[in-house]
Amino acid sequence: MRKVLIVLSEFGFWGEELVGPLEVLDAAGYESVFMTPKGRRAHALPPSMDPTYMDPPLDKLVTSEYYAKKTREIDEGTRIDNPISLRDWFPERPYFSSPHFAHGLEEYHNKRDQAWKDLEAYDALLLVGGSGPLIDMVNNQRLHDVILGFLALDKLIVAECYGVTCLAFARDWTDRRSIIWGKHVTGHALEYDYKDGTGFLNTNLNMGPPPYPLELILRDATGPDGQYHGGVGHTLSTILDYPFLTGRSTQDSHLVGELMVQVLENGLRRYGW
Numbered sequence: 001m002r003k004v005l006i007v008l009s010e011f012g013f014w015g016e017e018l019v020g021p022l023e024v025l026d027a028a029g030y031e032s033v034f035m036t037p038k039g040r041r042a043h044a045l046p047p048s049m050d051p052t053y054m055d056p057p058l059d060k061l062v063t064s065e066y067y068a069k070k071t072r073e074i075d076e077g078t079r080i081d082n083p084i085s086l087r088d089w090f091p092e093r094p095y096f097s098s099p100h101f102a103h104g105l106e107e108y109h110n111k112r113d114q115a116w117k118d119l120e121a122y123d124a125l126l127l128v129g130g131s132g133p134l135i136d137m138v139n140n141q142r143l144h145d146v147i148l149g150f151l152a153l154d155k156l157i158v159a160e161c162y163g164v165t166c167l168a169f170a171r172d173w174t175d176r177r178s179i180i181w182g183k184h185v186t187g188h189a190l191e192y193d194y195k196d197g198t199g200f201l202n203t204n205l206n207m208g209p210p211p212y213p214l215e216l217i218l219r220d221a222t223g224p225d226g227q228y229h230g231g232v233g234h235t236l237s238t239i240l241d242y243p244f245l246t247g248r249s250t251q252d253s254h255l256v257g258e259l260m261v262q263v264l265e266n267g268l269r270r271y272g273w
Contacts, residue, residue, distance in 0.1 A: 020253025129161025
């Protein structure tokens with residue numbers, strides 16, 4: 001049985017971006033294992049359960065009745081209860097100013113090597129999007145190490161929406177070059193970013209626009225030999241440049257799942273560019 005590690009933000013994930021690929025993975029007979037940054041139970045963002053929600057930049061309804069219902073079932077059910085705690089699994093790299101830094105760094109690498117061996121049990125990594133990842137996934141060193149572990153094992157790494165930013169910031173500590181340098185990716189375009197109202201669960205924080213322009217980060221992170229694909233004006237923007245599979249936003253979610261199966265079953269290595 002294929003096994004997929006799925007990472008969810010504790011500050012809110014977008015329902016369809018979990019349900020879309022999850023339904024495809026379920027139908028293919030895959031096992032899905034859920035993880036959150038600190039082991040707390042994740043929940044869906046309210047707009048992703050509301051079929052009347054009007055997306056401001058697109059000026060259209062973006063949550064269908066079907067996905068609203070399926071997201072509520074996930075959010076109110078028990079399937080994503082008791083996730084793996086990333087904090088308990090992967091070590092934290094010590095500060096340079098820590099006492100006995102040399103020993104601490106050696107211990108960190110030894111623990112990370114063991115955690116990387118644990119990743120051999122998985123066939124793919126899926127980073128689910130929404131606004132929540134901005135807080136607890138994007139600049140999470142432990143999650144970067146998970147991504148680097150999948151990369152070292154040459155396994156499929158999938159990211160949706162703002163989850164794609166994790167790929168831009170996941171870097172080997174020595175050369176510090178983005179792992180998507182020279183690669184083709186997609187992600188939330190400037191035209192589709194909110195001007196106001198970026199919200200999060202478990203906090204009173206309600207921002208205006210997202211705190212960073214993802215498109216510009218991805219353009220810089222892919223370098224002169226890679227490319228960011230926004231797909232503005234097109235319903236879908238899904239890019240596979242193995243081992244990275246990226247989906248721009250909500251509507252790409254089901255296709256992301258289908259492409260995951262194509263990669264794992266049929267060896268697909270390129271799509272969308």
